[in-house]
Amino acid sequence: MTDGVEARRAGELIARLDLTNLNEICTEADVAALCEKAETPEGPVAAICIWPDFVGFARRELSTRIKVATVVNFPRGGDDVDATLAETRKAVSDGADEIDLVIAYERLADDPGFVEAQVRTIKASCGHAKLKTILETGRLFDEGAIRTACHAALSGGADFLKTSTGKVEVNATPASARILLEEIGRAGATVGFKPAGGIRTFEDADGYMRLAETICGLDYPTPERFRLGASSVLADILAVATGTERPGGLAGY
Numbered sequence: 228m229t230d231g232v233e234a235r236r237a238g239e240l241i242a243r244l245d246l247t248n249l250n251e252i253c254t255e256a257d258v259a260a261l262c263e264k265a266e267t268p269e270g271p272v273a274a275i276c277i278w279p280d281f282v283g284f285a286r287r288e289l290s291t292r293i294k295v296a297t298v299v300n301f302p303r304g305g306d307d308v309d310a311t312l313a314e315t316r317k318a319v320s321d322g323a324d325e326i327d328l329v330i331a332y333e334r335l336a337d338d339p340g341f342v343e344a345q346v347r348t349i350k351a352s353c354g355h356a357k358l359k360t361i362l363e364t365g366r367l368f369d370e371g372a373i374r375t376a377c378h379a380a381l382s383g384g385a386d387f388l389k390t391s392t393g394k395v396e397v398n399a400t401p402a403s404a405r406i407l408l409e410e411i412g413r414a415g416a417t418v419g420f421k422p423a424g425g426i427r428t429f430e431d432a433d434g435y436m437r438l439a440e441t442i443c444g445l446d447y448p449t450p451e452r453f454r455l456g457a458s459s460v461l462a463d464i465l466a467v468a469t470g471t472e473r474p475g476g477l478a479g480y
């Protein structure tokens with residue numbers, strides 16, 4: 228059983244969810260199923276996040292109240308800006324509302340200016356689409372490197388700082404989230420925040436929203452500024468929202 232406060236917060240989390248399928252094997256039928264799940268009994272999720280090949284299909288399947296997010300330079304975070312530019316232009320012309328860019332995080336230590344320029348270049352090709360920058364914090368190893376990544380992305384004009392691809396050993400953690408939120412707060416709390424990777428339970432998800440409220444203010448985590456990137460948390464959040472039996476804690480993950 229869940230209480231009223233948890234149920235209310237679960238509803239708020241659904242409206243902030245980027246419901247994700249970035250599985251190595253993903254078919255049009257999988258994306259169609261994701262689009263269907265995105266219209267939950269407790270209201271729509273914020274966005275679905277899918278591979279670029281499916282953007283046009285998903286845009287036709289979904290109501291316009293749900294955004295289509297896609298990934299570029301994903302998951303490797305390479306430094307071929309021209310290739311990423313081409314991917315981004317195609318995704319935007321196919322109807323993507325949001326672009327999740329993996330920054331060239333391996334260039335940060337030697338040349339943070341490269342990453343800033345990469346972000347600025349991709350942002351300029353986004354048109355109406357929002358640009359979320361994936362910092363891949365699990366590969367940055369210390370706090371100073373994560374702060375450098377934040378500065379490069381913010382200076383390049385990112386609309387969001389996102390922790391992780393979900394494809395490396397360490398994904399979103401409260402410690403890395405805190406650093407991103409501190410930098411967002413320092414920059415005026417206008418840029419969005421998206422923890423992603425490994426978020427499996429209502430408690431995981433709500434913990435990140437609480438952290439955002441604590442660091443950037445209670446008014447900060449609107450659906451425009453706070454998103455959760457997750458492939459496997461919706462059923463648990465829905466169970467909390469509706470007061471029904473939860474799908475078994477961490478078993479099976």
Ligand SMILES: O=C[C@H](O)COP(=O)(O)O
Pocket residue numbers: 247249276391392393394423424425426456457458459
């Ligand atoms: O961007 C989102 C991540 O790829 C999702 O990771 P996950 O499958 O661990 O939820």
